[in-house]
Amino acid sequence: GEITLGNFAEKLGVNASELIKKLFLKGQMLTINSVIDMTLAEELADDYDAMVEQEEVEEMAFGEKFNLESEDKESDLIERAPIITIMGHVDHGKTSLLDAIREANVADGEAGGITQKIGAYQIVKDGKKISFVDTPGHEAFTEMRARGAQVTDIAILVVAADDGVMPQTVEAIAHAKSADVPIIIAVNKIDKEGADPSRVKNELMEHGLVPVEWGGDVEFIEISAKFGQNLEGILDTILITAEMLELKGNPKKRAKGVVMESRLDPKVGPIADVLVQEGTLKIGDIIVAGESYGKVRALLNDKGEKTEAASLSQPAEVIGFNTVPEAGDVMYVVQNEQHARRIVEEVEKDRKLNDQNKKKHISLEVLSQHMDDINLKELNLIIRADSKGSVQALKESLNKLSTSEVAVNVIQATSGAISEGDIRLAEASDAIILGFNVRPTTKAMRDADKAGVEIRTSSIIYQIVEDIEQALSGMLDPEY
Numbered sequence: 001g002e003i004t005l006g007n008f009a010e011k012l013g014v015n016a017s018e019l020i021k022k023l024f025l026k027g028q029m030l031t032i033n034s035v036i037d038m039t040l041a042e043e044l045a046d047d048y049d050a051m052v053e054q055e056e057v058e059e060m061a062f063g064e065k066f067n068l069e070s071e072d073k074e075s076d077l078i079e080r081a082p083i084i085t086i087m088g089h090v091d092h093g094k095t096s097l098l099d100a101i102r103e104a105n106v107a108d109g110e111a112g113g114i115t116q117k118i119g120a121y122q123i124v125k126d127g128k129k130i131s132f133v134d135t136p137g138h139e140a141f142t143e144m145r146a147r148g149a150q151v152t153d154i155a156i157l158v159v160a161a162d163d164g165v166m167p168q169t170v171e172a173i174a175h176a177k178s179a180d181v182p183i184i185i186a187v188n189k190i191d192k193e194g195a196d197p198s199r200v201k202n203e204l205m206e207h208g209l210v211p212v213e214w215g216g217d218v219e220f221i222e223i224s225a226k227f228g229q230n231l232e233g234i235l236d237t238i239l240i241t242a243e244m245l246e247l248k249g250n251p252k253k254r255a256k257g258v259v260m261e262s263r264l265d266p267k268v269g270p271i272a273d274v275l276v277q278e279g280t281l282k283i284g285d286i287i288v289a290g291e292s293y294g295k296v297r298a299l300l301n302d303k304g305e306k307t308e309a310a311s312l313s314q315p316a317e318v319i320g321f322n323t324v325p326e327a328g329d330v331m332y333v334v335q336n337e338q339h340a341r342r343i344v345e346e347v348e349k350d351r352k353l354n355d356q357n358k359k360k361h362i363s364l365e366v367l368s369q370h371m372d373d374i375n376l377k378e379l380n381l382i383i384r385a386d387s388k389g390s391v392q393a394l395k396e397s398l399n400k401l402s403t404s405e406v407a408v409n410v411i412q413a414t415s416g417a418i419s420e421g422d423i424r425l426a427e428a429s430d431a432i433i434l435g436f437n438v439r440p441t442t443k444a445m446r447d448a449d450k451a452g453v454e455i456r457t458s459s460i461i462y463q464i465v466e467d468i469e470q471a472l473s474g475m476l477d478p479e480y
């Protein structure tokens with residue numbers, strides 16, 4: 001969303017003139033009516049120890065747009081299984097926990113565990129079903145949320161007792177909180193020497209997760225995923241938490257689900273692993289997901305068995321799409337094929353429009369390929385390097401590359417990591433960013449991606465120089 005400096009000052013609880021002055025001293029002339037962007041807002045808020053949260057400007061969800069959502073009659077609603085995502089820092093034991101729970105719940109008859117990976121699996125505990133998203137880590141979680149699909153009811157945060165809270169632990173907490181999903185802490189690796197569960201508690205307290213026994217509302221369960229110790233504790237806590245959430249769904253309506261994973265099988269064609277969220281998906285149903293549509297020809301459950309239907313919170317492998325849908329696409333069952341085709345056409349149109357509107361900035365590859373037909377008079381570069389000396393060296397070498405057709409301008413050259421500010425500058429001046437022995441910050445990388453700004457990094461100065469030289473002569477090897 002957009003906000004004026006005046007409104008922003010009000011939200012911060014400071015005087016607008018104070019902000020104007022502050023910005024002026026930083027070399028920015030703004031008025032009370034100037035619109036400020038997110039990056040600037042964050043910078044300013046930082047100075048006041050405040051946090052900026054962007055209102056999500058969501059495009060109208062697909063389902064709403066095509067009128068695919070419907071109200072449920074209270075009497076049609078039944079209890080449904082909770083959907084669990086396991087998050088946490090790398091190596092803290094997410095995969096081990098997912099595997100341990102799955103294996104512990106393979107019924108005797110199916111010894112050997114003929115489970116197959118279809119993006120999610122379901123187990124039964126005390127007669128109650130629980131579904132697990134079978135992709136550890138919060139990347140999938142975030143990615144899906146960014147695409148408007150929320151497929152998690154409860155997050156299990158795995159924290160290794162010998163390692164404590166680490167950066168991705170903190171990130172996972174932020175994601176779960178922003179999705180408003182309850183968190184259960186699995187204090188893992190308690191079998192290890194040096195395991196210190198109380199340290200984990202203390203550290204998580206600092207992030208607002210207060211254990212139940214200390215008067216808070218967060219359950220801490222000590223486990224060993226490797227030795228299958230206290231998995232019961234985790235499952236019991238999931239069931240108790242789920243009960244409080246009173247999760248319900250309508251199995252009677254047309255199905256809606258989320259594509260968790262997808263691939264093209266040379267024999268059977270496109271396959272989508274779908275987690276059904278509403279309704280019941282049946283063979284013969286007409287389905288749409290993103291730019292794919294089709295008719296359900298076959299359904300397989302998480303044990304690889306053919307099945308006739310998949311209902312609330314159940315994962316299923318769906319065969320019948322005409323093309324491969326993308327992970328994160330929401331899948332709907334629609335009335336008939338005609339309707340499906342119409343939706344897909346609309347979605348395609350929307351995407352093309354979006355692609356066109358996406359601003360693209362200059363890239364070396366494009367430059368190299370179109371040296372002859374684009375009339376580029378100057379190539380703007382922003383340099384970042386690990387030391388003042390290398391900044392200087394790089395700047396000098398690059399400045400020498402100007403040709404009679406193209407002037408090479410180094411518009412900024414500094415040491416340190418590639419920052420959001422660099423991206424903004426590159427965007428505004430259509431520049432390419434070159435990094436020597438430095439990397440972009442996460443935020444910078446994201447911004448660059450969004451803005452279509454090219455960042456090239458290398459640990460060899462001459463390679464950077466050579467790339468520019470080759471691009472200018474139309475000879476850049478596109479395989480970089």
Ligand code: GDP
Pocket residue numbers: 088089090091092093094095096097136188189190191192223224225226227
């Ligand atoms: P992920 O990156 O979070 O998915 O972590 P993994 O499940 O791959 O586990 C990382 C490493 O920790 C592996 O070598 C596991 O065997 C080990 N590990 C996981 N859980 C435990 C545990 O409870 N105890 C011990 N001792 N090792 C564990």
